[in-house]
Amino acid sequence: MDFRGRTVIxxxxxxxxxxxxxxxxxGDVTITDLPMALDQIxxxxRRNAAAVAAAAGRARVRALAWGRELSSFPRGYDVVLGADVxxxxxxxxxxxxxxxxxxxPRSVAFLSCGMRRELGAGRFFDTLLPPHFHVELLRRHDDTDVSLYRLTQQHDDTNVSL
Structure with a gap:
């Protein structure tokens, strides 16, 4: 993927x-997690700063508790990434x-995760996301039961002016 010139979280x-x-x-990347994980991040x-600078990228670290204080984060990142979330x-x-x-409207999110059927991961992708996002399974590794999904925002055609 080409992340040059894209805002990523x-x-x-x-x-x-x-x-x-x-x-x-x-990419111009904001890396987030709960406060207790930020020191390691x-x-x-820091250990990768020179290589990131040489690639003309940017990495910043911020606390983010899902569903809380979202107004301090802009809307419409180009790319949203989540691995095992x-x-x-x-x-x-x-x-x-x-x-x-x-x-x-122009964002794309990539989420990968072990499907953990006993915890309902399938329900998240099959039931909770579709009212709001187009959900596309890009790849499934059967031996590890890890899947990669691509999400794009659903568009409400009733609000589109012609």
Whole structure:
């Protein structure tokens, strides 16, 4: 993927590796997670700062609790990334609210996760997302039961002026 000139946000970053990779590919990336994870992410960003700068990318680290204080984040990122963020059904409403806030009409979100059927990951993709997003399964690895989805915002044709 070409992230040059694109605004990117990574949700639930953990180590920040996905966001750092997007920055190494030229993206203007905001890497987010809960406050307790930020020190490790900042250290990983620091260790990769020279390579990110050489790639004309940018990486910044910010706290983000899904569904909370979303107004401090702009709407309409070009790309929203989430690796292994669909794992706890109690978090599904907050994750959905966060995706709805961050994604605009031209945004694309990529979410990958182990399907954890016992925890309802399939329900998130099959039931909760479709009223708001077009959901496309890009790849499924049967041996690990990991899937990659592409989301784009649903458009309400009743609000389109001709």
């Amino acid at each position: 990574e949700l639930g970053a953990g180590t920040g590796i996905v966001g750092i990779l997007a920055a190494l590919l030229g 900042r250290e990983n960003v 669909v794992y706890e059904p109690r978090c599904f409403p907050a994750l959905l609210a966060t995706l709805r806030h961050l994604c605009g």
